[in-house]
Amino acid sequence: MTDRLSTLLHDEAHDLAIPDAPTGAILTAGRRRVRRRRTAVVSIAAAAVITGGALVHVAGARARTPVVLDPATAPAATDWAVAQGSVVHLGTGATVKVPGQVKSMYYTSAGTLLRFGASPYTDGPHTSGSSYWLARPDGTLTDLRFSLNDRVPGSDPSLPYLAYADKGADDEHWMLVIRDVRDGSTVREIPFRGTSTWNGWAAPPVSLSGDHAYIGVDGTLLDVRWRTGRVEETTVPEHMPETRGGREIVSNDAQGRIQVVDLASGAVLKTITYDPSVGVERYPQLSTDGTHLALLPYAMCTDDGSCSYEGRSARIIDLATGASRTTSLEYGAFGWTATGRLLVVDGASVKSCDPDTMACTSTPVTLDGTGPIRVSGNNNES
Amino acid sequence: MTRRPTDEQFDAFVTDAWRPLYRTAYLLLGEHTAAEDLTQAALTKTYAAWPRIRETAAAHGYARTTLLNEARTLFRKASWRRELASGDLPEPPPADGVDPSDRPTVLAALRELPAGQRAVIALRFYEDLNVEQTAALLDCSAGTVKSQTSAGPTKLRRLLGDAILPEGALHD
Numbered sequence: 202m203t204d205r206l207s208t209l210l211h212d213e214a215h216d217l218a219i220p221d222a223p224t225g226a227i228l229t230a231g232r233r234r235v236r237r238r239r240t241a242v243v244s245i246a247a248a249a250v251i252t253g254g255a256l257v258h259v260a261g262a263r264a265r266t267p268v269v270l271d272p273a274t275a276p277a278a279t280d281w282a283v284a285q286g287s288v289v290h291l292g293t294g295a296t297v298k299v300p301g302q303v304k305s306m307y308y309t310s311a312g313t314l315l316r317f318g319a320s321p322y323t324d325g326p327h328t329s330g331s332s333y334w335l336a337r338p339d340g341t342l343t344d345l346r347f348s349l350n351d352r353v354p355g356s357d358p359s360l361p362y363l364a365y366a367d368k369g370a371d372d373e374h375w376m377l378v379i380r381d382v383r384d385g386s387t388v389r390e391i392p393f394r395g396t397s398t399w400n401g402w403a404a405p406p407v408s409l410s411g412d413h414a415y416i417g418v419d420g421t422l423l424d425v426r427w428r429t430g431r432v433e434e435t436t437v438p439e440h441m442p443e444t445r446g447g448r449e450i451v452s453n454d455a456q457g458r459i460q461v462v463d464l465a466s467g468a469v470l471k472t473i474t475y476d477p478s479v480g481v482e483r484y485p486q487l488s489t490d491g492t493h494l495a496l497l498p499y500a501m502c503t504d505d506g507s508c509s510y511e512g513r514s515a516r517i518i519d520l521a522t523g524a525s526r527t528t529s530l531e532y533g534a535f536g537w538t539a540t541g542r543l544l545v546v547d548g549a550s551v552k553s554c555d556p557d558t559m560a561c562t563s564t565p566v567t568l569d570g571t572g573p574i575r576v577s578g579n580n581n582e583s
Numbered sequence: 584m585t586r587r588p589t590d591e592q593f594d595a596f597v598t599d600a601w602r603p604l605y606r607t608a609y610l611l612l613g614e615h616t617a618a619e620d621l622t623q624a625a626l627t628k629t630y631a632a633w634p635r636i637r638e639t640a641a642a643h644g645y646a647r648t649t650l651l652n653e654a655r656t657l658f659r660k661a662s663w664r665r666e667l668a669s670g671d672l673p674e675p676p677p678a679d680g681v682d683p684s685d686r687p688t689v690l691a692a693l694r695e696l697p698a699g700q701r702a703v704i705a706l707r708f709y710e711d712l713n714v715e716q717t718a719a720l721l722d723c724s725a726g727t728v729k730s731q732t733s734a735g736p737t738k739l740r741r742l743l744g745d746a747i748l749p750e751g752a753l754h755d
Contacts, residue, residue, distance in 0.1 A: 210690075214609070217605075219602050222597050224594045224597045226623065227627055228594070231593070
């Protein structure tokens with residue numbers, strides 16, 4: 202039966218007038234997507250002037266209600282979370298369950314913020330349906346009752362806040378919003394300007410680090426002192442900020458260079474070079490506290506979506522001393538605690554390891570093998 | 584394929600993959616601009632994922648899967664679901680006195696179908712997906728796919744005429 206219709210469809214589709222492939226546009230857009238994941242810096246010569254660039258805008262930060270903002274506090278040493286599907290194991294020994302698949306997790310001083318939805322992927326279907334719940338260390342859950350749609354928020358393990366951008370009156374006006382994750386209330390709204398055409402999210406991506414929020418708008422990374430409302434441009438070009446401990450990984454594909462930069466001072470803490478004609482062979486990732494740099498193998502994925510590392514050898518570098526050690530990691534089965542210890546999941550336990558000595562403490566967990574595992578300390582935005 | 588391709592390598596891949604992907608996109612969406620956008624989106628994501636794809640051959644499969652997943656996002660919009668639920672055909676052309684050469688091509692007739700029904704036909708008869716795969720992509724029940732698999736070709740035959748799509752050709 203269907204042979205006739207199928208044949209006709211194939212024959213006519215074969216003769217369809219098809220425009221030439223816009224290879225240049227696809228390549229450009231593809232590179233932009235890569236930069237969403239991997240900080241790409243076009244020019245950061247000497248990296249000496251990261252902050253203190255042109256003053257863009259000074260605005261009094263607006264608090265919706267009079268609030269006393271929390272100072273930064275030290276996160277709990279046992280603070281980690283490992284999720285599989287809807288079940289989340291916390292480092293304190295508590296286990297919680299949410300009504301959805303965990304997509305990503307964010308450290309805050311009040312607990313771990315869980316983003317979940319119909320699928321375990323941030324770019325999967327029903328992205329707009331993501332929910333944000335706070336899992337406190339004792340295992341109690343709070344539904345924050347807001348949805349951020351397809352955008353990248355930022356958190357800091359030492360603060361009880363989540364930062365993200367909201368659209369303003371037009372495509373050039375935005376609002377940095379600071380929410381208290383303990384009750385979902387908005388505690389600061391800071392206006393800023395800048396277009397956001399370089400990425401595909403609903404708003405410019407945001408990271409939160411102490412008193413600073415960093416925002417990737419077209420052409421630059423904005424530095425917002427969110428407690429005062431001061432907004433400055435940096436010399437770091439557009440990218441998805443993933444600031445950890447005030448430090449950022451910036452790379453220059455054209456020159457074959459990756460650098461770890463302290464954003465407040467502009468100091469370059471580590472430089473790694475590679476042949477730009479070959480491309481970077483190790484994927485860099487900072488520990489949650491920004492003290493260590495992991496150089497990870499590239500993951501290889503097959504058509505069915507399963508991924509693994511080709512060679513599981515990863516290098517962990519202590520940025521203070523330059524010392525490094527090699528360890529074996531499996532794709533998707535490691536992360537970082539809120540205090541910067543390496544997390545390793547082996548199926549039946551979660552190990553919290555000193556990244557310098559790899560001395561570990563182990564906590565047994567029950568992972569049932571259903572659904573992808575999410576380990577805290579990773580950035581699962583896409 | 585552990586590394587991102589050179590510009591020349593990726594250009595060659597895009598040139599190779601563009602036409603088959605575009606055909607699928609056009610059959611699904613029935614509109615050139617939308618088909619071009621969908622195909623571009625799929626290839627853009629493929630570039631970003633390139634270091635994670637094991638072989639060049641897999642890149643073609645990855646791009647096709649990505650295109651169908653991107654299409655699924657479109658299908659899940661409310662307007663698509665409404666069309667799947669209803670899907671009445673515009674008035675068929677008069678049966679008599681029509682020069683066979685004036686009859687529409689299959690692609691032209693396909694464009695006359697409601698979007699959801701068109702997608703079912705494209706996925707079942709062009710992409711060769713089974714009922715369950717098609718239902719998953721269109722975010723509808725297997726029963727809906729089965730009913731549209733039956734109704735869609737019937738309506739196509741009404742538009743195309745028996746000479747092009749004989750009645751007997753519509754039954755397994």
